[in-house]
Amino acid sequence: MADPLCGSLTYDGHTGTDLRILSMKDMETGYAVVAVGDGKILRIRDQEQDHLIETESDRASVAGKECGNGLVMQLQDGYEVQYCHLRKNSLAVKPGDVVRAGDRLGEIGASGLAQFPHVHITVSRHGDTLDPLTGRKLSEHCTPTFNPDESLFAPEIAAKLEPTKPDILAFGVAGRPVVYDALVREGPPPVVSTNDSVFVTWAWFANLKKGTAIRFTLTDAKGETLVDHTGEPLDRNKAAYAAFAGRQGTLPRGQYQVEVSVTLDGTLLRKAVSEVAVR
Numbered sequence: 001m002a003d004p005l006c007g008s009l010t011y012d013g014h015t016g017t018d019l020r021i022l023s024m025k026d027m028e029t030g031y032a033v034v035a036v037g038d039g040k041i042l043r044i045r046d047q048e049q050d051h052l053i054e055t056e057s058d059r060a061s062v063a064g065k066e067c068g069n070g071l072v073m074q075l076q077d078g079y080e081v082q083y084c085h086l087r088k089n090s091l092a093v094k095p096g097d098v099v100r101a102g103d104r105l106g107e108i109g110a111s112g113l114a115q116f117p118h119v120h121i122t123v124s125r126h127g128d129t130l131d132p133l134t135g136r137k138l139s140e141h142c143t144p145t146f147n148p149d150e151s152l153f154a155p156e157i158a159a160k161l162e163p164t165k166p167d168i169l170a171f172g173v174a175g176r177p178v179v180y181d182a183l184v185r186e187g188p189p190p191v192v193s194t195n196d197s198v199f200v201t202w203a204w205f206a207n208l209k210k211g212t213a214i215r216f217t218l219t220d221a222k223g224e225t226l227v228d229h230t231g232e233p234l235d236r237n238k239a240a241y242a243a244f245a246g247r248q249g250t251l252p253r254g255q256y257q258v259e260v261s262v263t264l265d266g267t268l269l270r271k272a273v274s275e276v277a278v279r
Ligand SMILES: [Zn+2]
Pocket: 014, 016, 017, 018, 120, 121
C-alpha cells in the first residue's frame, strides 16, 4: 500500500496520520492534544497502559484495543475525528462534552499499538476516511505532488510541510554508540565529555527511502576534520532509523561542529549543522 503521496510513509492497514514526539521521556513532560475543530465528544477510552510494543506478546496484549486511550469527536459538515494512543489518565473530556477548536483533550502517549509516543488521528467525512495531508479520500488514487491548498492542515502549518522529504529528528556527538530503542525511551544521549574514551557522531531520522546515504562530519575549532564518514546506501525504506559513526579517543575541551547530510541518488535532501561544546 502506498501513502496518499504515492510514497512509502505508511504500512498496510494504517489509515491515519501519526504526529509524534521524540521519546517516552518527552511523554512524561506532557504534550497536549487539542481539538482540531469545534465539535462534540462521542466516546472515549482511558486507563490503558503507555507501553511501547516490541514483541509479539506485547502486540497480543493490545489486541482489540489497538487505539489505546482515545476519543471520537463529531465536527460539523459530516466530519468525524478519532484520536488514539493518548497518555493514561490524561483524558480531559467525557462523552457529550462540547469543545472548541484548540481545547485540550488529553496528552500524547503510547497506549495501545504504539512503537513510539505519538497521537494517531483518523479523519472521516460521511463515513469515508480522508487523508488530512492531501485532503483526499484514502480510497482515491495517490497523487505524487503535495498541494498545501487542499490540505486539511491549517494553512500556516501546511505551508511548512515537506512530506516527501526525510526528517532529521535529532543529532549530535555522544560518548558511546547510539541505540535506536534507547533513543525512543530516553531521548537524545548526553553530549560527549572529556571523560569519554570514544566520540560518536549520531543522528535520528524519519522517512528514509531505500538507497539513501548518510554522511557525518565532525570538525574542531581549527577546521580540522575528525570524522568524515558516509554510510552504505540503505537496503530498504526506514520509517524511523538511527545511525552513527565514531572513533576511539578523547575529545579535548572546546567547540566542535557536527554536520549530518542525507543524500539520495546524488541529490542532497537534508543537511543539519550544529555547534557542540565539549567539557
Ligand atoms: Zn497511526
